[in-house]
Amino acid sequence: MLVTKKDRDPISKALAALKWLVEDDASDVGVRELASALNVSPSSAHRLLNALVDSGFVHQDPATSRYSLGLEFIRISRIAASRITISKIALPHMARLAEKCGETVLLCIYDSERKQMMFVEALDSPHELRYIIELNSWKPVFAGASGQSIMAFLPDDEIDAIIDRGVWAVTDQTLTDPAALRKNLAAIRSAGYACTRGQRIRGAVGLGAPVYGPGGAVLGAICLTIPDQRFDPAQEQSLAEMVMACARVVSSDIGTGS
Structure with a gap:
């Protein structure tokens, strides 16, 4: 592996090490092997590997002292791969929904380790009055239709874990009382969808429904975001x-790999 001047900084070294661990045929490596591959001293390779172990990106076998890819690297890789797959599958269906209703359509994904959600795709409403949603940042799952349409369909112990981590006011309309939140989640499960007003964004109405993976686990949600003054409650059921x-x-297309 040719090492350039740019590759001598710590971040570039770490990325080079991870890339080599991914691409190398061996299931695990030793310090000297990595040092040779990266053209660095064994002591530098050892420090680099220890830093990656501390972050969870690399695992050291206590019996052999050899290194392999860690659970955190695998977890993030799976999330990235699933995001690409879900987005590719969802976008054509989201476009048809956006055309039918004329409102902003969102796709969010859920991370069961973080107990948080992230908006990854948005098809904006053609109306001048609309909400622009921030993408690719982690959000609490207990607030708003997008999050609650995920949370309501999670296992009970996972719902408990989310609530135990704390529920706070994202806006003055957010449900922060655990009992009230649980009651609302039960109603969402019964209805099959969530409808909220101003719980994540002031003045916005959200309608969300869960997206499932092949094993039946909740992967995320499809959601509409509508300005409150344009929302007609009589249209809630049809929307x-x-x-x-x-x-x-x-969900069906994800399950079949379409």
Whole structure:
């Protein structure tokens, strides 16, 4: 492996080490092997590996002292791969939903380790009055239709873990009382969708439905975001049916690999 001047900084070294661990045929490596591959001293390779072990990206076998890819690297890799797959599958269906309802359509994913969600795709409403949603940053899962449509369909122990971590006011409309939140989640499970007002974004109405993976685990949600002044409560059920239909077909396509 040719090492350039740029590759001598710590971040570049760490990335080079991870890349080599991924691409090398061996299932694990020793310090001297990595040092030779990166053209660094064994002591530098040892420090680099220890830093990666501390972060969880690399695992050291206590019996052999050899190194392999760690659980954190594998976890992040799987999330990245699933995001690409889910987005590719969901976007055509989201586009059809956006065309039908004329409102912003969102796709969010859920990380069961972090107990948080992230918006990864947004098809914005053509209306001048609309909400622009921040993508690719972690959000609490207990607030808003997007998060609650995920949370309501999680196992009870996972719901407990989320609540035990703390529920706070994202806006003045966020449900922060655990009993009230649990009651709301039960209603969402019964209805099959979530409808909230101003719980994540002031002045916004959200309608969300869960997206499932092949094993039946909740992967994320499809959600509409509508300015409150444009939302007609009489249309809630028809909009909810469209959102649930979109989420069902995305779930089906994910399950079949379409």
